[in-house]
Amino acid sequence: MFDTLTGSLFERITRLARARWGLSLTERKFSLVQNRLTSHLRKSGGTIEEWVQRIEKSPSESDMLLFFDILSTNVTSFFRDSTHFDFLERELWTPLARGQRTAAGRKIRFWSAACSTGAEPYSIAMQALELLPPEQRWDVKVIGSDLSSKALAAARAGVFPESQLAGLSPERRKRWLTPSPKSSEPEWSIRPEVRALVEFRQHNLMDPPHAIGGPFDCIMLRNCMIYFDRETREEVVHRMHSMLKPSAWLIVGSAETLSSLKVPFKTTAASIYTKE
Numbered sequence: 001m002f003d004t005l006t007g008s009l010f011e012r013i014t015r016l017a018r019a020r021w022g023l024s025l026t027e028r029k030f031s032l033v034q035n036r037l038t039s040h041l042r043k044s045g046g047t048i049e050e051w052v053q054r055i056e057k058s059p060s061e062s063d064m065l066l067f068f069d070i071l072s073t074n075v076t077s078f079f080r081d082s083t084h085f086d087f088l089e090r091e092l093w094t095p096l097a098r099g100q101r102t103a104a105g106r107k108i109r110f111w112s113a114a115c116s117t118g119a120e121p122y123s124i125a126m127q128a129l130e131l132l133p134p135e136q137r138w139d140v141k142v143i144g145s146d147l148s149s150k151a152l153a154a155a156r157a158g159v160f161p162e163s164q165l166a167g168l169s170p171e172r173r174k175r176w177l178t179p180s181p182k183s184s185e186p187e188w189s190i191r192p193e194v195r196a197l198v199e200f201r202q203h204n205l206m207d208p209p210h211a212i213g214g215p216f217d218c219i220m221l222r223n224c225m226i227y228f229d230r231e232t233r234e235e236v237v238h239r240m241h242s243m244l245k246p247s248a249w250l251i252v253g254s255a256e257t258l259s260s261l262k263v264p265f266k267t268t269a270a271s272i273y274t275k276e
């Protein structure tokens, strides 16, 4: 049976996505939602109308997570927006290694919020390992969180196809990954010393964040707020504020800005903000 997404069903989906996850689905997402839903229903059976009704009336947690997976976009890459990593090298890792900066208990805590399949937290961990001398015994931990079960499963597996390694230089590939033996197509597995620094959690950015841990020296919340409206962005940034150490950094995507929001951060560099 041919099933179409009507305007009114799309509106109901939009309302749900906004209320649960802060996602602001514009008309431009109509075909994407239609294609993803129909391809899901082809496998699971049922109509879009039935699916939306179930989600509205009595959704199970797994229905909701599946629905989020259908709607979410998980594009990411290693060392994405290299200026952010240049900033961290210059302002954090190198001063720590040279004794020009210190941290209580030698603890450095990162949160990669909305980390998708994990390239971002793994990149942070690689950089820490490259730039902090092991004999200095820094205690670095990177929390990677996302709501997408599919993305988190891939992040936890830590195995990436060749096509997703574009951001890694040949030196980094050799140093921090090993060819994965099981695969038929070339795949690479994150080495244990990098994995040891990273922990993944399932977290909805609309929920109170305190179970995540912290306080953090830096939160990366990149390329996620583009899906939120202004009000939601402001709420999320306030939550991030409560999770940062004094004067710590919030880094957003290079196409994102806090400039129109009423939030207690000052601009430090393009898309890099310091907690006030």
Ligand SMILES: C[S@@+](CC[C@H](N)C(=O)[O-])C[C@H]1O[C@@H](n2cnc3c(N)ncnc32)[C@H](O)[C@@H]1O
Pocket (backbone or CB within 6 Å): 020, 021, 022, 023, 072, 073, 074, 075, 076, 077, 080, 113, 114, 115, 116, 117, 120, 145, 146, 147, 148, 151, 203, 204, 205, 206, 221, 222, 223, 224, 227, 253
């Ligand atoms: C485009 S990816 C960005 C990945 C990474 N931060 C980067 O810049 O490469 C956006 C991610 O935001 C996540 N996301 C969107 N809304 C969310 C929410 N309400 N709670 C948690 N994660 C969310 C999606 O699942 C997706 O993995």
